[in-house]
Amino acid sequence: MGVNSFTYSNDGLALTKQFEGCELTAYQDQVGVWTIGYGHTGAGVASGLTITQDQADALLLSDIAAAVTFVNQVVSVPLQQNHFDALVDFAFNLGRASLSGSTLLRLLNAGNFDGAAGQFPLWDHAGGKVVAGLLRRRQAEQTMFQGQPAQGNSSNA
Template sequence: MQTNAKGINLIKQYEGLRLKAYQDVVGVWTIGYGHTGSDVHAGLTITSAQATQLLQKDLQYFENGVSKLVTVPLNSNQFSALVSFSYNVGLNNLGSSTLLRLLNQGNYAGAAQQFPRWDRAGNQVLPGLLARRQAEQALFLQPV
């Protein structure tokens, strides 16, 4: 599966576009639409076209990861919400989450209720993260 337009727009909206590298709230060097990794460092600048390329590459990574972790059928919106979630919190966190455990047990409603619990970064509740989780939850629950 691939992330649908609603999922991509959600990621772009909440990650924002930054063409100059910056440190996020927990100190991770970030650029573009939330791209992180060893290739991001202080002083790095990119173009918007490069940001889009990085997003596409990152999406493939997270799409593959979600596909491997989830063992139950998903519709396009559910899949895209999980890609956005893991794009932000990481595949390891998705893999060890109650959200995934409930989902893989077939408890879709219970899994959806877990999204808002992921509203912290650096042990701080962040209103922007709660808004993102609520948007991901709404997308997850939206029929296709």
């Protein structure tokens, strides 16, 4: 059970916004999922949908809130803010199920922070193919997790 009660920092939110980019008209992502705003998917997102910037911001905060709650629940070791932010971006981008069943989480909950950090770059595939933008995002998360300023190029990954 979780031992943390963090909120997402401005640094974490900046990382998510940088890699997601913002599209106010629905588009299909690299694996064909209809997406809008900052990576928002789900019921109601379909061809032709448009939203305002305010709606995109609200969707992002709602989607992030779910990832924040999840990370606080599934991590059983005390974290620092940089660890938490990297994990929230990971869960936001890949989905909570990916984090919950991952070696990354297993190693982290065993107290092996270095081993957990080494897992981030392994999550660079979409549709069975390596995606350069995903690798850059995982490297930025890894850097943030390790307590260094995250760097990376926006890639809509």
